[in-house]
Amino acid sequence: MGKRLGQTRSLWIGLIASVWWLGCAPEPTERAAVSVPAEVLEKEPVIRFGLNWDEVVADSGVVTSGQSLSHLLNPAGVSFTTIAELVDATQAVYDVRKIRPERPYWLLRAQGDTLPGPEWFVYQPDGRRYVRYHLRDSLFAEEARFPVDTVVRRISGTIESSLSADLEKMGAPFTLALAMANVYAWTVDFSRLQEGDTFDVLYEEEHVGGQRVGGPRVIACHFSHYGRVIPAYRYDQGNGDDYFDDSGASLRKAFLKAPVEFSRISSRYNLKRFHPVLNRVKAHLGTDYAAPHGTPIVAVGDGTVIKSGYTSGNGNYVKIRHNGTYETQYLHMSKRAVRVGESVRQGQVIGYVGSTGLATGPHVCFRFWKNGKQVDHLREEFPPSEPIEDDHLAVFQTKVAEMKAELEVR
Ligand SMILES: [Zn+2]
Secondary structure, three states, rough: OOOHHHHHHHHHHHHHHHHHOOOOOOHHHHHHHHOOOOOHHHOOOOOOEEEEEHHEEEEEEOOOOOOOOHHHHHHOOOOHHHHHHHHHHHHOOOOOHHOOOOOOOEEEOOOOOOOOOEEEEEEEEEEEEEEEEOOOOOOOOEEEEEOEEEEEEEEEEOOOOOHHHHHHOOOOOOOOHHHHHHHOOOOOOOOOOOOEEEEEEEEEEEEOOOOEEEEEEEEEEEEOOOOEEEEEEEEEEEEEEEEEEOOEEEOOOOOOOOOOOEEEEOOOOOOEEEEEOOOOOOOOOOEEEEOOOOOOOEOOOOOOEEEEEEEEEEEEEEEOOOOOEEEEEEEEEEOOOOOOOEOOOOOEEEEEEEEEOOOOEEEEEEEEEOOEEEHHHHHHOEEEOOOOOOHHHHHHHHHHHHHHHHOOOO
16 A cells, blocks of 8 residues: 555656646646645745655765765665666666766655655766656656856956956956966967956856856957957857957967966076076077976977977977978976877977976976077967958957947946
């Protein structure tokens, strides 16, 4: 008798769940037939994981290291036979071998349900979705996504210490600095930001239940560097989001401004530099970026590795040929990550910051060749690439006007 009751209840919860699952309210006639008191009807039911949360008993936890589905279900009263059948029956929906530590799970049953073992198991692989397993009678699983809200925010300020620290102080996520550094990777050298540079940025985040699950992504930004405003507007010409200035020119230049993120220039290209290790004047034909030992060093452009080796002066170093005109070299690495002949993409990690060879501390000495001659890359002008195409221009201009209006509100 108890078993029968349990099954009826679970069916009832399942029915309610599927109705709410589809986002439809029950028909008035159905309400009348169940004759629920008026005050209950007026109360908004709390729905979680597609179940009426007021009618379930929940036991929740967080997966710990080494725990698999059986570790979570068997102690709760689900037999190994059932677990094996469940895994088989649900593999197409979600592969339980992907269950990993730190993720939350729930064991659920209807209130008053006295059957052994929970009726539902819910696992949340990430903040955007959950997988709900039915553990009795018909074994099945369903994956569902939480409704995602796109939240647009704007933040503006003046650089006081560093962009990431200033943003955090203002309540924006640290990762917004990374997103902005990416947008401006070709135009602003973030290791040379100075006090008084200003930013006004419009960005979006994806939220589920008030928690950020995606972003931040830059929509538009007005970045003022050394007194010059550099605008960036997001637009998709059909091959993904890219950033452009007012005129539709791409912010993407031929090379990244620096081979390491968030570094500090410790020594510039200088023909009459006093060498700290050799103790004499020796031309410094590169730019030194000081960064913590082990910081990834990236290729500033697409190209082919033409040297990857060690000398007593250079330490571990890599040289890349980008095209007929340009070559770049990266010295004093703690470790190299590419081999001669390998082709590399812009932004690809080619090694790690160290102090091998003639170096006083961890840094990368970045050298830039133009037509076989070493030049100061900070003084080179590179042309923009891939502008807005003619047939996109009108839409682009309309969108820019909208973004500008958002940023110009005081
Ligand atoms: Zn150097």
